[in-house]
Amino acid sequence: MVKMNKKRDRLEVIYDILKTISENHNSIKPTPLLRYSNLSSNSFAEYFRDLKSKSLIKEIVDQKGSKYITLTDKGFKYLAKYQLIKGFINEFEL
């Protein structure tokens, strides 16, 4: 499971959330994701809305009516490119 540090910037929080979903075979319920994300409920809800609006994650409902969160292609791309983008932002101090 992704280790969550306390002082994380927004990009790191997003990376941690997406990585958690990816490491759970790309399917996780909202409650355990909230727990692993190490965020308050309000912060998590805000990030959740943001990730959905950016099409990095999507919600699916199974036949029993349970909600699961999965990564989109864009979400996988974010995970793959994260280190490079972070390196770029850090080097240019953007």
Next chain:
Amino acid sequence: MPPLIFNPTLFIAESFFTLITIILCLIIFLKTKESYDLTKHQGIKLFRNAFVFFGLSYLLRFIFMISRTFMDNGYYWREIMPYFILVLGYLSTTAIFYLLFSIIRKKFNQKSLVLIGHIIAVLISLLAFAMMSHLILLYIQSLLLILVIIISFIIHQKKSLIKTICVLILIFWLINLWVIAPGWLLPVEVKILFQIISIILFVWIYYKISKWLK
């Protein structure tokens, strides 16, 4: 007044220089697109916007030079030049503001700053248009450059890549603007040298970006 004496060497050098600079600005904008699309990071947005506006400014500067070379000078300065100044003033001042905002983004509310930047850019270009003088634009942008240098040194007291990039781009933009000012008769070799250094600067920025964003 007759048109300026056509110098084929300078014309070819200018065309080559402008084309390379615009292509590099465009490549930098496109290279950072995916990163911005994925993260919506405001620092990346400001940075890439600066290169769009600089690319457009260099394009307009080139058209400015060509038309000055081939048109009757009296008609040109009276009828055409003020409109060039209006658009060039807006584009290049906005580019300068975007670079400045890239530096100060973390310290200030960026959304209101961008709006203020656009308003100031419009006012500066309108002032230069009303006075029909691109020297006014040069003086104001030179002052802006000094302001950017002071602010960047206050905010980034240590060595910083974005600070270095901003200062170098602004210095070379102003040199390139001074070069086309009336009465600024530099030898062709010196003009070409400035352009080569400008291209080296943009290639260096591109190299720094492409290291990360392949």
